[in-house]
Amino acid sequence: xxxxxxxxxxxxxxxxxxxxxxxxxxxxxxxxxxxxxxxxxxxxxxxxxxxxxxxxxxxxxxxxxxxxxxxxxxxxxxxxxxxxxxxxxxxxxxxxxxxxxxxxxxxxxxxxxxxxxxxxxxxxxxxxxxxxxxxxxxxxxxxxxxxxxxxxxxxxxxxxxxxxxxxxxxxxxxxxxxxxxxxxxxxxxxxxxxxxxxxxxxxxxxxxxxxxxxxxxxxxxxxxxxxxxxxxxxxxxxxxxxxxxxxxxxxx
Amino acid sequence: xxxxxxxxxxxxxxxxxxxxxxxxxxxxxxxxxxxxxxxxxxxxxxxxxxxxxxxxxxxxxxxxxxxxxxxxxxxxxxxxxxxxxxxxxxxxxxxxxxxxxxxxxxxxxxxxxxxxxxxxxxxxxxxxxxxxxxxxxxxxxxxxxxxxxxxxxxxxxxxxxxxxxxxxxxxxxxxxxxxxxxxxxxxxxxxxxxxxxxxxxx
Numbered sequence: 453x454x455x456x457x458x459x460x461x462x463x464x465x466x467x468x469x470x471x472x473x474x475x476x477x478x479x480x481x482x483x484x485x486x487x488x489x490x491x492x493x494x495x496x497x498x499x500x501x502x503x504x505x506x507x508x509x510x511x512x513x514x515x516x517x518x519x520x521x522x523x524x525x526x527x528x529x530x531x532x533x534x535x536x537x538x539x540x541x542x543x544x545x546x547x548x549x550x551x552x553x554x555x556x557x558x559x560x561x562x563x564x565x566x567x568x569x570x571x572x573x574x575x576x577x578x579x580x581x582x583x584x585x586x587x588x589x590x591x592x593x594x595x596x597x598x599x600x601x602x603x604x605x606x607x608x609x610x611x612x613x614x615x616x617x618x619x620x621x622x623x624x625x626x627x628x629x630x631x632x633x634x635x636x637x638x639x640x641x642x643x644x645x646x647x648x649x650x651x652x653x654x655x656x657x658x659x660x661x662x663x664x665x666x667x668x669x670x671x672x673x674x675x676x677x678x679x680x681x682x683x684x685x686x687x688x689x690x691x692x693x694x695x696x697x698x699x700x701x702x703x704x
Numbered sequence: 705x706x707x708x709x710x711x712x713x714x715x716x717x718x719x720x721x722x723x724x725x726x727x728x729x730x731x732x733x734x735x736x737x738x739x740x741x742x743x744x745x746x747x748x749x750x751x752x753x754x755x756x757x758x759x760x761x762x763x764x765x766x767x768x769x770x771x772x773x774x775x776x777x778x779x780x781x782x783x784x785x786x787x788x789x790x791x792x793x794x795x796x797x798x799x800x801x802x803x804x805x806x807x808x809x810x811x812x813x814x815x816x817x818x819x820x821x822x823x824x825x826x827x828x829x830x831x832x833x834x835x836x837x838x839x840x841x842x843x844x845x846x847x848x849x850x851x852x853x854x855x856x857x858x859x860x861x862x863x864x865x866x867x868x869x870x871x872x873x874x875x876x877x878x879x880x881x882x883x884x885x886x887x888x889x890x891x892x893x894x895x896x897x898x899x900x901x902x903x904x905x906x
Contacts, residue, residue, distance in 0.1 A: 453824065454867060455823040455824070455825070457822055497823055522717070526721075526725070526891050527846070527890075528846060528889050546717070550718075573750060573751060573752075574819070575750070575849075650817055
């Protein structure tokens with residue numbers, strides 16, 4: 453049967469990986485290609501590059517990173533951050549990306565989802581959503597890393613995005629992100645109940661148990677983490693061994 | 705030299721990267737002339753069945769592929785490239801495929817989510833197939849698809865993957881091979897499949 457996926461996310465700024473990465477055995481721990489190879493060798497099921505500069509010039513820098521990674525890393529590559537138009541999809545897919553994550557641009561121009569899905573296939577259109585709990589129940593979609601409120605209801609948004617042709621949802625909880633207290637299970641469960649496309653859980657993971665929780669208590673297909681892996685608190689190998697021992701199917 | 709058939713399929717460069725990484729010479733082309741000297745062919749594929757057939761036809765590649773297979777040149781179809789080896793597709797519209805393998809391509813019937821995206825394990829039915837040299841049963845491969853090949857000749861099935869129904873994962877009939885998953889995205893074990901193909905003595 454289908455294995456649950458474990459996905460490391462690398463923040464890339466001007467072609468370099470940011471956030472403290474302290475692996476001693478890498479020649480250059482700031483090089484996205486080196487780091488992607490390292491994670492792939494550990495058993496990462498997919499790699500996400502999040503371009504945090506995302507100016508027009510930067511798009512070419514990220515495309516170059518993707519191109520060099522795709523020459524040596526043979527697992528799916530997803531790229532997000534600042535994607536605005538179908539041309540961005542074209543550039544990055546041609547460089548070797550398998551999936552493109554769109555966030556703000558999809559909120560501002562939802563038709564971008566449909567255009568990209570029609571041109572390149574739903575399988576490469578990942579809707580990234582950042583959401584926060586509302587005071588009176590439910591969740592609201594936020595932009596700019598949780599700073600900009602949109603007034604859009606999360607459940608309505610993911611339903612619309614699925615209908616427009618999104619192939620996967622990468623859902624980050626602004627309430628749990630950075631807390632290391634565990635994934636936002638209520639929110640993830642509700643989104644998994646709403647859509648039929650795969651959901652990637654993000655935000656809040658701090659321990660092995662949190663990975664088991666998200667797969668046991670929600671229908672999420674994958675779990676994404678960043679600093680947990682970058683700071684070497686857990687390795688992907690440890691997560692997979694743990695999940696396997698817990699009876700959760702992962703790729704060994 | 706391995707020829708990678710170019711008809712605007714999305715995963716072309718990933719397939720080329722895998723072969724280069726493994727140290728095999730390859731050429732990417734949409735021209736039958738440029739591919740006619742190749743000892744082996746790979747037909748990649750991401751997209752929809754009818755438009756793939758149209759694109760192959762516009763370039764005269766459908767005829768070229770059928771003639772090459774007749775001459776005994778090995779052919780490996782990947783994902784949609786495997787699906788078009790069959791007689792008929794039912795994605796968007798009913799459309800004729802290359803007809804090199806008996807069967808139809810239809811939507812997966814499952815209680816699970818579609819598309820079938822992610823790593824699924826192989827259940828090997830025919831370990832004799834050269835693609836599977838040193839590939840263990842239950843090896844995980846990366847799949848991305850909603851349609852599957854229904855093989856009318858069960859003996860063509862080399863491996864399946866379970867996704868609520870048995871998904872045809874690898875097929876072989878003589879010199880015609882197909883993989884529903886993406887070896888170029890299936891890490892070391894996926895590369896092993898390309899290596900086996902490149903080294904096969906067909």
